[in-house]
Amino acid sequence: MKFLIGLVLGILIVPIGIFLYIRSGSAPAAATDPAMPFEKFLAKGALRARISKEAPQRDVASFTTGDLAAGAEVYQKNCAFCHGLPQQPPSAASKGMFPRAPQLFTADDTVTDDPPGVTYWKIRNGIRLTGMPSFKDALTEQQMWQVSALMARADKLPPDVLLALKPAPLPAILAAPQTKKAHIGIMLASVSAFCSLFRHALAALGQPMPDTKRQAVDAMAQLTGANPSAFHAVLDLREAKRKEREIDIEASLHAYLEFVEVVTSEVDRRFAST
Numbered sequence: 001m002k003f004l005i006g007l008v009l010g011i012l013i014v015p016i017g018i019f020l021y022i023r024s025g026s027a028p029a030a031a032t033d034p035a036m037p038f039e040k041f042l043a044k045g046a047l048r049a050r051i052s053k054e055a056p057q058r059d060v061a062s063f064t065t066g067d068l069a070a071g072a073e074v075y076q077k078n079c080a081f082c083h084g085l086p087q088q089p090p091s092a093a094s095k096g097m098f099p100r101a102p103q104l105f106t107a108d109d110t111v112t113d114d115p116p117g118v119t120y121w122k123i124r125n126g127i128r129l130t131g132m133p134s135f136k137d138a139l140t141e142q143q144m145w146q147v148s149a150l151m152a153r154a155d156k157l158p159p160d161v162l163l164a165l166k167p168a169p170l171p172a173i174l175a176a177p178q179t180k181k182a183h184i185g186i187m188l189a190s191v192s193a194f195c196s197l198f199r200h201a202l203a204a205l206g207q208p209m210p211d212t213k214r215q216a217v218d219a220m221a222q223l224t225g226a227n228p229s230a231f232h233a234v235l236d237l238r239e240a241k242r243k244e245r246e247i248d249i250e251a252s253l254h255a256y257l258e259f260v261e262v263v264t265s266e267v268d269r270r271f272a273s274t
């Protein structure tokens, strides 16, 4: 009898312990928490075993520069956001993830030693309980192999391919800001977003949330003492209430940016003091 009680207790103690540990709130749940006991072992061990069972073997030595360039394009569009680009600082997203997204073009993190089939498996299937998505439905078989071949040669890519791995160029409108047209474009393209930020900032500061863009601008002007006329001019242009030639574009851009700057520092200041 004693033995039986001992046995039952022995069997129950581990699940009860795990249950209490999880319910206690000390088990890691945030991306910024350190790993749980055995987490690495369980996650990595399971992954390795599965991959060695399933990863296809394929020699990608015959892949051409054209294939690698196609892989680079796929990478730029689908992977760089998390895994970064050659000669660039780590992507912002990578730093906030747990596990962190390896920067696949840095000496510490490249997967050039992994067989391409292993990389292909990870791209195709993703990695459970991490940020690594499965690309099975987003990319073709050929694209997944091309990007795997790219990863395998990440440390010795030809210059043509590296060129395709530069940070995305600024939208044309920002790259050529010297023209009047471009200045108008910048203001028209950003005015909605700014007004929406103003509305939310006002609400977050405990002010009534304005209904319209113009009300948001005016409320911000009142809160900060900044001059809202440039924002009204841009909204007038947007709503075709005024024509371009009726507005001094250079002066407006100046006043527009100044408004944003005054509002930003005032909102900063208020949040800091709450």
Ligand code: HEC
Residues within 6 Å of the ligand: 074, 075, 078, 079, 080, 081, 082, 083, 097, 098, 099, 100, 101, 102, 109, 111, 119, 122, 123, 127, 130, 131, 132, 133, 135, 147, 151
């Ligand atoms: C949303 C972020 C995200 C995107 C997008 C993403 N990954 Fe990942 N990837 C991760 C994270 C996080 C890991 C780390 C998983 C781990 O630690 O097990 C990872 C792991 C990997 C690994 C394994 C690295 C190693 O050291 O074993 C490879 C290879 C990889 N990703 C390739 C890609 C490719 C190629 C793409 C684009 C087709 C891509 N990833 C898109 C987040 C991402």
